[in-house]
Amino acid sequence: MVKNQFSKDxxxxxxxxxxxxxxxxxxxxxxxxxxxxxxxxxxxSRHYNTVQFLNEPEEKNWIIxxxxxxxxxKERLETYNYSDEIKQTAVATGTQATRGAHYEKMDFANSYxxxxxxxxxxxxxxxxxxxxxxxxxxxxxxSLYHFxxxxxxxxxxxxxxxxxxFSIRVFSVLLGTITIFLFYLLIKNTGFSKKESLLxxxxxxxxxxxxxxxxxxxxxxxxxxxxxxxxLGGVLSLKEGINWKNLSIMISAAILGLFTKxxxxxxxxxxxxxxxxHTYKKIKEKKWGKRHILACxxxxxxxxxAIHLKFNLINLVTCQGEGAFTGMAASAGNYxxxxxxxxxxxxxxxxxxxxxxNNNYPELFIxxxxxxxxxALVGLFLYFKNKKxxxxxxxxxxxxxxxxxxxxxxxxxxxxxxxIYTRFGSLELGTPGRYFLPSIAAHFILxxxxxxxxxxxxxxxxxxxxxxxxxMSMFFMVTVLNIIIPDYYL
Amino acid sequence: MIAIRQHFTKKSACLLIxxxxxxxxxxxxxxxxxxxxxxxxxxxxxxxxxxxxFPVIQKFEAGKNNLSRINILFxxxxxxxxxxxxxxxxENCSRLLRExxxxxxxxxxxxxxxxAFSKIKDSKNKTYCLKLFFTPKNEKxxxxxxxxxxxxxxxxxxxxxxxxxxxxxxxxxxxxPAYKNDSWWQDFKELDQRISQYxxxxxxxxxxxxxxxxxxxxSIGLVVILIV
Numbered sequence: 001m002v003k004n005q006f007s008k009d010x011x012x013x014x015x016x017x018x019x020x021x022x023x024x025x026x027x028x029x030x031x032x033x034x035x036x037x038x039x040x041x042x043x044x045s046r047h048y049n050t051v052q053f054l055n056e057p058e059e060k061n062w063i064i065x066x067x068x069x070x071x072x073x074k075e076r077l078e079t080y081n082y083s084d085e086i087k088q089t090a091v092a093t094g095t096q097a098t099r100g101a102h103y104e105k106m107d108f109a110n111s112y113x114x115x116x117x118x119x120x121x122x123x124x125x126x127x128x129x130x131x132x133x134x135x136x137x138x139x140x141x142x143s144l145y146h147f148x149x150x151x152x153x154x155x156x157x158x159x160x161x162x163x164x165x166f167s168i169r170v171f172s173v174l175l176g177t178i179t180i181f182l183f184y185l186l187i188k189n190t191g192f193s194k195k196e197s198l199l200x201x202x203x204x205x206x207x208x209x210x211x212x213x214x215x216x217x218x219x220x221x222x223x224x225x226x227x228x229x230x231x232l233g234g235v236l237s238l239k240e241g242i243n244w245k246n247l248s249i250m251i252s253a254a255i256l257g258l259f260t261k262x263x264x265x266x267x268x269x270x271x272x273x274x275x276x277x278h279t280y281k282k283i284k285e286k287k288w289g290k291r292h293i294l295a296c297x298x299x300x301x302x303x304x305x306a307i308h309l310k311f312n313l314i315n316l317v318t319c320q321g322e323g324a325f326t327g328m329a330a331s332a333g334n335y336x337x338x339x340x341x342x343x344x345x346x347x348x349x350x351x352x353x354x355x356x357x358n359n360n361y362p363e364l365f366i367x368x369x370x371x372x373x374x375x376a377l378v379g380l381f382l383y384f385k386n387k388k389x390x391x392x393x394x395x396x397x398x399x400x401x402x403x404x405x406x407x408x409x410x411x412x413x414x415x416x417x418x419x420i421y422t423r424f425g426s427l428e429l430g431t432p433g434r435y436f437l438p439s440i441a442a443h444f445i446l447x448x449x450x451x452x453x454x455x456x457x458x459x460x461x462x463x464x465x466x467x468x469x470x471x472m473s474m475f476f477m478v479t480v481l482n483i484i485i486p487d488y489y490l
Numbered sequence: 491m492i493a494i495r496q497h498f499t500k501k502s503a504c505l506l507i508x509x510x511x512x513x514x515x516x517x518x519x520x521x522x523x524x525x526x527x528x529x530x531x532x533x534x535x536x537x538x539x540x541x542x543x544f545p546v547i548q549k550f551e552a553g554k555n556n557l558s559r560i561n562i563l564f565x566x567x568x569x570x571x572x573x574x575x576x577x578x579x580x581e582n583c584s585r586l587l588r589e590x591x592x593x594x595x596x597x598x599x600x601x602x603x604x605x606a607f608s609k610i611k612d613s614k615n616k617t618y619c620l621k622l623f624f625t626p627k628n629e630k631x632x633x634x635x636x637x638x639x640x641x642x643x644x645x646x647x648x649x650x651x652x653x654x655x656x657x658x659x660x661x662x663x664x665x666x667p668a669y670k671n672d673s674w675w676q677d678f679k680e681l682d683q684r685i686s687q688y689x690x691x692x693x694x695x696x697x698x699x700x701x702x703x704x705x706x707x708x709s710i711g712l713v714v715i716l717i718v
Contacts, residue, residue, distance in 0.1 A: 011715055020715065024708035031705045034693040035685060093688045102601035103532045103563055106687075112695045114687035163690040199716055206709075356601065466717055470508050473713050474515070481519040487601075489684045490525065490668070 014194040018184060021198065025180050025205045029173040033215040035484060037098045037106065038165055039077060039090055041216030042434060043137065048165060048217050049082045050136040051149045052127045055157075065131050075100040081131040088125040089161050092116035102356050102487055121160040137219065144259045145219035165217070172221035176214030180205045182228035183441045189235045190445060191394035199465040204444050206472040208352035208479040213434050220434065223261045227438035229253040230267045231405060234274055238397050242278045250274070263438065266412040270405055272300060331422045339417065339431065350433025352479050356487045365475045372468075376450030383453035392458040393449055402442035409439045505717050512710055522606060523677040524558045524668040525684075529643075532602065532664050537565050537635040540574075541653030545621040546636060547583065548663045549647035557613035559668035560620060561602035565635030568596045572626040574634075576605040583619035597634055602666070609670050617647055622663070637664035 010016060039045040072079045077090035077099070090096070093114065097104040109115045137143070149168045156164045184201035188194060204210065214221050233249030240246065254271050257264025279296050348354060351369065354362030383389060384396065413435045436443075448468070452461040540546055560576060571594060578588040588607035610618075624634055638649065641662035649658040671677045686694040693701070 011718075017712070017715060020708060020712045024705070024712045027701060027705040028709055030693075031698075031701045034689055034698055034701065038688055103561070105526065105528050107528055108684050109687060110683070112683050112686040117688055120688070160690070162688060166690045166693055202712060202716060466504070469713060469716055470504075470511070473709065474511060477512070477515050481515060485519075485681075486522075489681060490523065 014198060017198050018181070018201075021184070021202050021205055022177055022181055026173060026177045029176055029211060029215055030170060032212060032480070032484075033166065033169040033173055035480070035488065036212070036215060037095070037488060038093055038162070039086075039095050040098050040488075041169075042213065042218060042432075044217045045077050045080065045082060045086060045090070046135055046137045047146070047149075047219065048168070049080075049086055049129070049134065050143070050146050051153050051168065051217070052083045052086065053129055053134050053136050054146055054150045055153050056128055060128075062126070062128055062130060064129075067132065081129065081133055081135040083125075083127050083129050083134075085123075085125040085127040085161055089120055092120050098488060106488070108489075117162075120162060123160060127161070142259055143219050143261065144256055145222040145261075148222070149217065168217050169215055172214055172216060172218070175221045175225050176210075179214070179225040179228050182225065182232055186228060186232045186235055186441055187445060189232065189239055190398045193392070196392070196462060196465060199462070199469055200444060200448060203465070203469050203472045204440060206469070206476040207440065208476050209350055209434060210437055210440055211476060212352065212479075212484070213437060219261045220437065223257060223263060224438045224440070226253045226257040226260060226264065227267065227405075227409075228441060230257065230270070231402075231441060234270070234401055234405075235398060237274060237278065238401060262416065263409070263412060263435070266408045266438075268303065269412070270408045272303075273404060273408075274401075275300065332418065335418045335421045338421070339414070342430065346431050346433050346436075348433070350436060351475075352483075354479070354483065356483050362479070362483070365471075365478070368471065372451070373447060375454060376447040379450030379452070379454035380446060383449060386453075390452060390456050390458070390461075392461060393452045394445070399446065399449055402439075402445050405442045406439045406446070409436060501718060505714060508713060508717060509710075512713075520674050520677065523674070523681060524556075524606070524609075524670045525677075525680055526559070526561060526666045526668040527553055528666070529553070530662075530666040531639060531641075532561070532563050532637075532666055533639045534563070534599065534637050534664065535639040536661075537637050538651055538658075539633045539653070540622060540624040540636055541633060541651075542624060542626060544651075544653030545577075545623045546663065547648075547650045547652060548620040548622070548665065549581070549583075549617055549649075550620070550662065550667070551615060551617050551645040551647060552610075552613040552667060552669075553615075553645065554669040555612060555614045556609040556670040556672065557618070557667055558609040558670045559604055559606040561604050561666045561668060562622070563602050563637045563664040564597050564599060565637060566597055566599035567632075567634060570597055570626070570631050570634050571595045572624060572631065572634075574603060574605075575623040575625065577621040577623070578607065578610070579619040579621065581617040581619060583621070587618075599637070604668075613669070620663075620665075638662065639664045 039048070075096045077095055078087040080087070082090075093116065094106040097106050107115060114120075137146070149171060152168050152171055153164050156167055180201055183204055184197055187200050188197040192200065210224075214224070230250055230253035233246045233253060236246035236249065237243075250267075250271055254264065254267040257267045275296060279293065282292065347370075348366055351366060352362070354366065380399070383393070383399070389396070413431055417431050448461075448465065451464050455461050455464060538546065560578075562574075562576075564574075573591050573593040575589065575591045577586055579586055587610060590605040590607045592603050592605060594603070622636065626633075638658060638661050640660060642660050646662040649661050649663060650656070651658070671680060682695065682699050686698055689698070691697070
C-alpha cells in the first residue's frame, strides 16, 4: 500500500514529468535529426558552410578559383559557392534527389551503409572554400551560434563530415531542449499552475515545425532559446519588479541575441519598452526621482549608440537618397500588395512543411488550429473586456507583454523583409512561418489564455490543455509518419 | 465514491481513446510501409491524356515479391477533380487481382499519387497489367494528364492508350512499383537500413532503432502520464 502510494506520487511529481518532457523531446529530436538527410534542413548547407569557412586557416594557401565552377541551380549544392567537401558530399549522397521534387528519391543500397559512404568517410575532399565569395550566412564572423558550432567542428576535425555535421545537429537539439525548459519556467512564472505549465510546455514541444526546425544547423536554434530567456526575464521583472537578476537575464539575452542573428534587435526594442514601462510605474509610485530618470535615459542612449555601431540604425530604418520619403510610401504599398497574399502560406508553414504529400491530413489539422485560434481571439477580447479575470489565468500585464513580443517580432521581420524588397524590387527574403517561431511560447500562452477566458472554469481549462496535447502529439506523429518519412524513404 | 468512479471512468476513457489513436497511427504506418523500386525512374518526359471510360494500360514485370503499391506521376492541374482508379490484372489483363481508387481535389505534379493495396505475395518475375481510369467530379471537366517516360528496360512490357488506341513502344508510365517484405519486422529493418545510410555511427542500425524506440516510449508515456 505504501509502495503503491509512493509509485503513484512519484509519476505525478512535476520534476519527474518535466524530466520526461525534456528527455522525450531530446530523443524525439535526435531521431528527427537522423531522419532528415544531410543538408536537407532550411538553409542548412549555407550555415554549415559558414562553420567550415570559420574553421579555415587565416592564411588561404590554396588556389581560389577566379569564378564559380557552374551557374547556380537550386537543387544542386555542387553549384553553390561551398567548400569542396560539402559539394562532393552532396553529390555522393544524392542530395539533388532529396532537395528536388518529392517524387525523386535517393538511390538506396541494400545495407546500412550508403553506396558512396565509404568514399565520404575517406575524407578525400578539402573542407575549404575554393570559389570566390563563399556562400555564408548573415553575420558569419560574429554569429554566436556559428562560433559554438565551430568548436564542435574543431573537436571532431579528424572525423568524417557525417560525424561533424550530425554532431552539430545534435547541438541544435540540445539548445532546443534547453528552450523547452525555459518555456516551462516562462509559463509557470506567468501565473499558470505547475500542471498547466507542464501541459503547455509539452504541447509546444510537439509543435511539428518547431520540432523539425530545431534539428537543423541554423542560428535560429540559438535565437529561439534567447527569445525564451529574454521573455523569462521580462516576465520576472513584471512579477517581482525590476531587479539585478531579471535585468541581467534580459540584457544578456538581448546582447547574445544581437550576436546571434539580426532579428535579435527585436529584443532590444522590447527591452526598451519594458524599461519605459517600469520607469513609468516607479514614477507613478513615487519611488523614482529625476536622477533615476536621468540614469535610465543615459543607459538607453548608450544602448542605442552601441546598437547603431553594430547595425547602423539610420540605414536600417530609412531609405536613402533623393525622393526617399515618397519612395518609401510607394515601396511600402507595393510591398504590402506583394506580401499580404502570402500570409496564408506563411501561417500554414508555421506548423510544418505540410504540402509535401498528396493527402489531406495536414489540412484537417490546420483547420482545427485556425478554428481554435479564432475562438482564442474571441476569448482574449472577453478577457480584456471584463474587469475581473478567471483566477487560473495570468494577469493582464503578462498578456500585454506577450502581445508586445509578437508585435515586435512581426514588425521587425516584416520591416526587414520590406528593406530587402526596396533593394531588389521583389520578395527575395519573404516571411516564411519559421521566422516567427521565436515568439511561439508567447503565441501559445495567448491562445490558451483566450481559451481559458471562454471556458471560465479551471477543470474545463485543464481538460482543454489535455485535448490540445493529444491533438498536437497526433499532429506531430502524422507529420513524421505520413509526410517526412515517406517523402525521403518510401 | 460515485464521483471518484465517474472521474476514473472519464480519464480512463480519454486514456484508452488516446492509446487507441496512437496504435492506429502506428498500425497504419506499418501497413503502409512498402519500398519503391527506385530503378524505375520517375520523370516528366512527356504526357498523355487519360480518358474517362478508356483506361491507359501498362504492363510490367515485378522485380520482387509482395508487390503492394504503385506510385504514378500526373500532370499538374487546379481545374480537375475526381478520382483515379487503378486495377491490377494478371498478365493477360483478364483476372482482376487488386484495385484501388485515389480521390483528389486538385492535381500536383510535384509528388506521386500512391495506389496501395494488399500485397501480392508471389509477384517476383511475374507480369502484371495495370489499368488506369479517371472519373471526373462532373462531366464538363477536362481530362487529366499522366506523365510517360522513355523506358527501354525489359521489365517494361507495354504501354497502351485505349482511348487513342495508341501503343507507345519503348515508353512507360512515369511510375514506380513498391514492395513489402515478408514480415513487418523485416519492413522496419529495411526502413532502419534506409535511414541509416549516410549517417554517422551513432545514428545507424541498432543505435538508431534504440533511439526511435526511446523516443516513442517517452513521448507516449508523457501523454499518458499527463492525462492520468
